[in-house]
Amino acid sequence: MTFLTSLVCSKTGEKFPAGQLQNLSPAGAPLLAQYDLERVRAELTKEQVAAGPSSMWRYGPLLPVADPAHIVSLGEGNTPLIRTARLGEKLGAANLLVKDESTNPTGTFKARGMACAVSMAKELGATKLATPSAGNAGSALAAYAAAAGMEAHIFMPRDVPQANYIECKMFGAHTTLVDGLISDCGRIVAERKDAEGWFDVSTLKEPYRIEGKKTMGLELAEQLGWRLPDAIFYPTGGGVGMIGMWKAFDELERIGWIGPKRPKMIAVQAAGCAPIVRAFDEGAESSQFWEGAGTLAAGLRVPKAIGDFLVLKAVRESGGTCLAVSDQDLLAAGRLLAETEGLFVAPEGASCFAALQQLLENGFLKKDEEIVIYNTGTGLKYLDNWSTQFRPEPTAEERLGGLILPRS
Numbered sequence: 001m002t003f004l005t006s007l008v009c010s011k012t013g014e015k016f017p018a019g020q021l022q023n024l025s026p027a028g029a030p031l032l033a034q035y036d037l038e039r040v041r042a043e044l045t046k047e048q049v050a051a052g053p054s055s056m057w058r059y060g061p062l063l064p065v066a067d068p069a070h071i072v073s074l075g076e077g078n079t080p081l082i083r084t085a086r087l088g089e090k091l092g093a094a095n096l097l098v099k100d101e102s103t104n105p106t107g108t109f110k111a112r113g114m115a116c117a118v119s120m121a122k123e124l125g126a127t128k129l130a131t132p133s134a135g136n137a138g139s140a141l142a143a144y145a146a147a148a149g150m151e152a153h154i155f156m157p158r159d160v161p162q163a164n165y166i167e168c169k170m171f172g173a174h175t176t177l178v179d180g181l182i183s184d185c186g187r188i189v190a191e192r193k194d195a196e197g198w199f200d201v202s203t204l205k206e207p208y209r210i211e212g213k214k215t216m217g218l219e220l221a222e223q224l225g226w227r228l229p230d231a232i233f234y235p236t237g238g239g240v241g242m243i244g245m246w247k248a249f250d251e252l253e254r255i256g257w258i259g260p261k262r263p264k265m266i267a268v269q270a271a272g273c274a275p276i277v278r279a280f281d282e283g284a285e286s287s288q289f290w291e292g293a294g295t296l297a298a299g300l301r302v303p304k305a306i307g308d309f310l311v312l313k314a315v316r317e318s319g320g321t322c323l324a325v326s327d328q329d330l331l332a333a334g335r336l337l338a339e340t341e342g343l344f345v346a347p348e349g350a351s352c353f354a355a356l357q358q359l360l361e362n363g364f365l366k367k368d369e370e371i372v373i374y375n376t377g378t379g380l381k382y383l384d385n386w387s388t389q390f391r392p393e394p395t396a397e398e399r400l401g402g403l404i405l406p407r408s
Contacts, residue, residue: 001061001065001068002035002063002064003035003036003062004018005018005035005036006034007031007033007034007207008031008032009025009032010030011027011029011309018033021125021126021199022206023205024205031206035061035062035251037251037255043061046222046226054078055076055077056115056116056212056215058077059218062248063212063215064211070119070120071115071119072115072118072119072122076104076111076112076115078219079100079101079103080099080100081097081098081099081100081220081223081224082097082343083096084096084098084343086340087337087340090336091356091357091360092360093367093369094368095229095368095369095370095371096371096373097372098343098375099374101216101349101374101375101376102345102375102376102378102379106136107380107381108136108139108140108377108381109213109216110136110376111140111144112216113140113209113211113213115140116208116211116212117212118147118148119148119208121199121201121206122148126150126199127151129150129151129152129198129199130152130154130189130192130200131153131154131155131201131202131203132154132182132186132189133155133182134156134157134160134298134301134302135156135163135164135298136298137203138154138160138167138173138175139164139167142154142170142171146173152168152171152172152174153189153198154174154175155176155186156178156185157177157181157184157185157301158177158178158179158180161382161384161385163380163381165177181293181303183302183304203238203307205306210244211244213245214244214247214251215244215248216245216374217244217248217249217252218248220232220245221252221257226257226258228249228262229263229369229371229372230263230365231264231266231320231369231370231371232245232264232266232372233268233355233356233374234265234266234267234268235297235299235349235351235374236269236305236322237269237300237302238307239267239276239308239310241376242267242311242314243310245265245314246314262317263372264318264319264320264365265320266315266322266323266352266355266359267280267311267322268322268323268325268352268354268355269300270297270300270301270324270325270327270351271326272294272301272327273295273303274324275288275290275303275304276305276311276312276322277322280315280316280322285309287304287312289304295327296327296331296382296385297330297346298382300351321359321364323355323358325355327347330347330353330354331386332354333350333351333353333354334347334350335389337350337353344378344379345375345377345378345379347385347386348376349374349376350375352373356371356373
């Protein structure tokens with residue numbers, strides 16, 4: 001099933017065995033899964049992949065699960081790549097495509113990462129899983145833990161989208177709302193996990209969520225006939241999807257399925273929480289904690305990502321860029337996309353369309369370049385946010401500020 005060989009520290013390069021539950025390396029850095037890519041190159045064919053299941057598990061040899069009986073799947077992956085010609089014409093992008101992750105189980109790309117993490121936790125003997133979440137990761141963990149018959153302990157900011165909270169409760173997860181940000185939720189998990197017997201599946205604090213996320217890159221390459229586009233836009237909170245895709249492209253080149261060309265990787269954040277954008281602009285290798293983080297795009301409200309240095313590395317090596325957009329602009333872009341193409345996306349995904357407009361206007365991207373935007377989730381989970389676009393028209397009295405003129 002797998003060609004997994006070891007884990008490696010993303011900072012020091014030190015190697016560790018893959019057959020046991022592990023979180024961060026001794027250096028406090030994410031561990032990354034390593035595969036015997038020479039064996040993959042010799043033994044795996046594109047035809048075998050094409051004949052595989054219509055899910056992310058078609059890439060099983062490049063995923064970590066050894067025994068297929070341990071796979072916990074709800075049908076994740078195989079999401080559509082949609083050509084959006086009408087919107088492209090409005091924005092001045094002749095080759096614009098959307099990779100729509102909203103069709104995943106629980107409505108977001110988080111299903112990919114949690115499917116892999118929960119499957120590996122099951123294979124390695126964990127029974128209780130815990131994570132902080134801005135919303136969608138918690139929903140996905142709750143669903144996959146339920147499918148696996150495992151306990152899930154989820155800590156969310158109190159103002160998390162209601163849909164996420166309801167999902168977690170419906171799936172039977174132990175769900176706690178916290179007064180604070182996702183960083184405060186993460187601190188609770190870190191403080192209690194040893195005493196409670198939880199295995200921490202926080203973003204990049206275990207090695208396998210990223211392996212599920214990298215299938216977004218594997219799948220894109222396959223859908224494009226084993227080639228890559230000119231640019232990829234990705235809404236970046238924790239940034240695991242960006243890191244995973246960059247890893248996927250490297251593995252595909254090393255097994256001989258693509259060449260050295262890489263897309264410009266473009267990380268998009270919210271103006272109210274843009275630590276990676278600030279680090280990019282300052283030429284820093286990692287970001288600083290963003291004080292007073294605030295944005296209605298809950299998945300982008302990550303004041304400090306543990307893998308920020310890997311995101312910045314991918315962006316710079318690809319000749320890409322990082323930029324931030326306002327909540328007002330991302331809402332407007334999301335509405336334009338819906339009206340033009342019939343796609344109702346999450347605010348995080350909408351941020352990329354606002355960013356695209358900026359980069360076309362300033363010439364960073366050219367009209368004829370092939371551009372892929374990742375929509376990471378369905379807009380149906382954010383009805384409270386989108387409803388601000390459709391407030392009733394004010395009455396005449398409201399227009400007058402409440403002043404009622406006397407009759408003559």
